[in-house]
Amino acid sequence: xxxxxxxxxxxxxxxxxxxxxxxxxxxxxxxxxxxxxxxxxxxxxxxxxxxxxxxxxxxxxxxxxxxxxxxxxxxxxxxxxxxxxxxxxxxxxxxxxxxxxxxxxxxxxxxxxxxxxxxxxxxx
Amino acid sequence: xxxxxxxxxxxxxxxxxxxxxxxxxxxxxxxxxxxxxxxxxxxxxxxxxxxxxxxxxxxxxxxxxxxxxxxxxxxxxxxxxxxxxxxxxxxxxxxxxxxxxxxxxxxxxxxxxxxxxxxxxxxx
Amino acid sequence: xxxxxxxxxxxxxxxxxxxxxxxxxxxxxxxxxxxxxxxxxxxxxxxxxxxxxxxxxxxxxxxxxxxxxxxxxxxxxxxxxxxxxxxxxxxxxxxxxxxxxxxxxxxxxxxxxxxxxxxxxxxx
Amino acid sequence: xxxxxxxxxxxxxxxxxxxxxxxxxxxxxxxxxxxxxxxxxxxxxxxxxxxxxxxxxxxxxxxxxxxxxxxxxxxxxxxxxxxxxxxxxxxxxxxxxxxxxxxxxxxxxxxxxxxxxxxxxxxx
Amino acid sequence: xxxxxxxxxxxxxxxxxxxxxxxxxxxxxxxxxxxxxxxxxxxxxxxxxxxxxxxxxxxxxxxxxxxxxxxxxxxxxxxxxxxxxxxxxxxxxxxxxxxxxxxxxxxxxxxxxxxxxxxxxxxx
Amino acid sequence: xxxxxxxxxxxxxxxxxxxxxxxxxxxxxxxxxxxxxxxxxxxxxxxxxxxxxxxxxxxxxxxxxxxxxxxxxxxxxxxxxxxxxxxxxxxxxxxxxxxxxxxxxxxxxxxxxxxxxxxxxxxx
Numbered sequence: 001x002x003x004x005x006x007x008x009x010x011x012x013x014x015x016x017x018x019x020x021x022x023x024x025x026x027x028x029x030x031x032x033x034x035x036x037x038x039x040x041x042x043x044x045x046x047x048x049x050x051x052x053x054x055x056x057x058x059x060x061x062x063x064x065x066x067x068x069x070x071x072x073x074x075x076x077x078x079x080x081x082x083x084x085x086x087x088x089x090x091x092x093x094x095x096x097x098x099x100x101x102x103x104x105x106x107x108x109x110x111x112x113x114x115x116x117x118x119x120x121x122x123x124x
Numbered sequence: 125x126x127x128x129x130x131x132x133x134x135x136x137x138x139x140x141x142x143x144x145x146x147x148x149x150x151x152x153x154x155x156x157x158x159x160x161x162x163x164x165x166x167x168x169x170x171x172x173x174x175x176x177x178x179x180x181x182x183x184x185x186x187x188x189x190x191x192x193x194x195x196x197x198x199x200x201x202x203x204x205x206x207x208x209x210x211x212x213x214x215x216x217x218x219x220x221x222x223x224x225x226x227x228x229x230x231x232x233x234x235x236x237x238x239x240x241x242x243x244x245x246x247x248x
Numbered sequence: 249x250x251x252x253x254x255x256x257x258x259x260x261x262x263x264x265x266x267x268x269x270x271x272x273x274x275x276x277x278x279x280x281x282x283x284x285x286x287x288x289x290x291x292x293x294x295x296x297x298x299x300x301x302x303x304x305x306x307x308x309x310x311x312x313x314x315x316x317x318x319x320x321x322x323x324x325x326x327x328x329x330x331x332x333x334x335x336x337x338x339x340x341x342x343x344x345x346x347x348x349x350x351x352x353x354x355x356x357x358x359x360x361x362x363x364x365x366x367x368x369x370x371x372x
Numbered sequence: 373x374x375x376x377x378x379x380x381x382x383x384x385x386x387x388x389x390x391x392x393x394x395x396x397x398x399x400x401x402x403x404x405x406x407x408x409x410x411x412x413x414x415x416x417x418x419x420x421x422x423x424x425x426x427x428x429x430x431x432x433x434x435x436x437x438x439x440x441x442x443x444x445x446x447x448x449x450x451x452x453x454x455x456x457x458x459x460x461x462x463x464x465x466x467x468x469x470x471x472x473x474x475x476x477x478x479x480x481x482x483x484x485x486x487x488x489x490x491x492x493x494x495x496x
Numbered sequence: 497x498x499x500x501x502x503x504x505x506x507x508x509x510x511x512x513x514x515x516x517x518x519x520x521x522x523x524x525x526x527x528x529x530x531x532x533x534x535x536x537x538x539x540x541x542x543x544x545x546x547x548x549x550x551x552x553x554x555x556x557x558x559x560x561x562x563x564x565x566x567x568x569x570x571x572x573x574x575x576x577x578x579x580x581x582x583x584x585x586x587x588x589x590x591x592x593x594x595x596x597x598x599x600x601x602x603x604x605x606x607x608x609x610x611x612x613x614x615x616x617x618x619x620x
Numbered sequence: 621x622x623x624x625x626x627x628x629x630x631x632x633x634x635x636x637x638x639x640x641x642x643x644x645x646x647x648x649x650x651x652x653x654x655x656x657x658x659x660x661x662x663x664x665x666x667x668x669x670x671x672x673x674x675x676x677x678x679x680x681x682x683x684x685x686x687x688x689x690x691x692x693x694x695x696x697x698x699x700x701x702x703x704x705x706x707x708x709x710x711x712x713x714x715x716x717x718x719x720x721x722x723x724x725x726x727x728x729x730x731x732x733x734x735x736x737x738x739x740x741x742x743x744x
Contacts, residue, residue: 118153242401614649
């Protein structure tokens with residue numbers, strides 16, 4: 001483990017999810033079962049890749065939302081829709097991304113992603 | 125948007141789901157968040173493709189059920205199992221399609237699809 | 249291994265691919281590496297499932313083509329497009345199935361499947 | 373159907389899930405809807421493949437857990453995590469397999485699998 | 497078919513791929529087999545969705561590249577990497593998107609996408 | 621970047637692929653386009669996860685082969701089949717893993733993986 005990488009990763013996580021300070025807090029069951037995994041994610045995904053200067057964090061967030069919707073990873077999508085809003089991406093932009101998902105991943109993937117978004121954006 | 129395409133799409137949706145008249149009614153959260161998307165689906169998926177004369181609607185329904193089961197899109201599968209029954213495809217035929225899914229998409233995909241079917245066909 | 253299941257499976261394979269008599273002949277590299285696997289497929293997939301009476305073989309072929317296209321399994325799709333034609337499903341019907349795949353699995357899956365079909369149907 | 377294959381399959385299922393004697397009991401809705409499917413799985417998946425001598429059952433269990441996690445088939449994963457523990461694979465080994473899934477199938481697949489594991493291993 | 501939608505779609509395709517004027521020209525085998533499909537894609541995917549004002553075309557291109565890489569649709573990815581460059585997205589930004597794909601879709605998806613990009617960007 | 625992680629990762633890569641000394645050499649086009657990515661993989665995938673003591677490297681190799689086959693990542697599968705053989709896993713064990721893949725990911729995934737294996741094991 002590497003404290004410098006962890007600090008860089010926590011900084012990115014804090015921009016995406018300022019409410020929780022520095023990302024996942026370790027209080028959920030999977031984090032109790034495998035605490036090293038969540039440290040690994042902070043160090044590698046956020047500390048090694050998201051923190052790189054070659055692409056704006058706003059763009060990283062947008063493409064992450066798009067990929068999670070396309071892959072049907074809807075729990076993770078929920079967290080990243082919140083992160084995208086915290087970075088200033090508008091609700092309308094996110095809806096357009098999810099609608100367009102129908103072209104590349106099919107209508108059911110877009111449907112499911114929009115249902116998740118309706119929950120995150122508190123539309124009912 | 126195109127009213128002629130919409131009418132053609134609504135006609136197909138009405139054959140699949142006569143109970144709801146003309147498909148999704150716009151009353152669910154995702155349809156409130158992205159009403160244009162559900163109009164897009166009616167116009168493009170149903171108005172432009174399902175309405176084409178080159179394949180019987182019964183066959184379109186059968187292959188849709190098969191694809192949704194293979195892809196693990198089980199919410200959509202539920203709606204299309206109902207649609208297939210409304211078009212006269214028998215419960216036994218649908219069970220055979222879902223069993224055969226094990227060959228091409230694996231046993232877990234077939235298992236999950238049969239669980240959805242048991243719910244739709246009210247077997248408990 | 250079970251000779252009765254094998255005979256039932258070989259009968260189905262012979263209807264799909266009469267040119268090769270009874271399906272894969274064991275002459276390709278993977279069949280030399282794992283001959284038991286191809287006997288397993290003949291006995292289980294064809295002998296135990298495809299041979300069941302509850303769904304017409306023409307319908308089994310149609311849904312198989314649809315699933316392979318949706319899953320992007322394009323080598324297998326090629327063989328099953330040939331099988332479908334041998335069972336009397338028309339080229340136009342198969343093109344409609346592949347076009348409709350765009351709705352449920354996305355445009356790229358349909359594109360790739362149509363490219364395979366153009367090869368099988370010798371359109372160039 | 374083939375009683376000898378069924379007996380071989382039931383024997384394997386009994387090693388994975390001794391609590392239920394011989395695997396799925398037929399008491400759940402999908403098994404009522406499609407009883408032949410669960411007999412098919414016992415005969416083909418367990419009787420024809422898992423029972424083969426060329427790979428230790430412990431290794432078959434480990435690779436099954438890995439594949440289900442990678443494919444996001446989390447209901448089936450739950451059953452096979454239990455099976456793996458019954459065969460003597462340790463909780464720590466299983467956590468390592470699920471963590472490593474992040475490399476090949478992405479972090480969201482590993483996250484979801486670890487959440488399932490936390491439930492199976494009663495970590496909360 | 498709808499000439500107004502077609503014109504809107506062709507306009508977007510022309511921005512992505514100015515070299516070919518207005519997107520796929522109908523000269524490849526799949527377009528000869530299923531000409532209606534390519535008109536459908538121009539009208540629905542490009543005319544109905546990409547042409548919407550709620551998201552910048554540069555962002556639509558970026559999320560499309562990201563989704564195609566995540567889904568492993570590498571033929572389509574090649575075309576859209578070219579489109580992205582034509583819209584002014586830099587090579588470095590695209591490499592960052594593809595590297596980040598490793599987090600959400602796994603390292604093999606990122607590897608394959610980078611191999612495609614090396615070809616498009618003529619790195620050898 | 622972190623030299624200690626890199627050294628740990630290179631050590632694992634050297635066990636899997638002793639012929640190339642320490643894994644990918646940076647001489648292929650994607651490595652020229654994105655050299656940081658291949659360093660990232662060495663540090664994170666191999667240095668942070670594969671190097672952990674909780675699971676034998678032989679088991680890590682076996683589950684990696686299984687996951688790549690299930691996900692249809694056949695280029696990567698080729699490299700890891702070679703790695704598995706270098707770690708002492710037998711050809712017969714690997715064939716059993718790939719055959720069993722048919723249960724969880726479908727017959728086409730197993731077929732494609734066996735074709736790759738026939739190439740790696742030089743069966744023709």
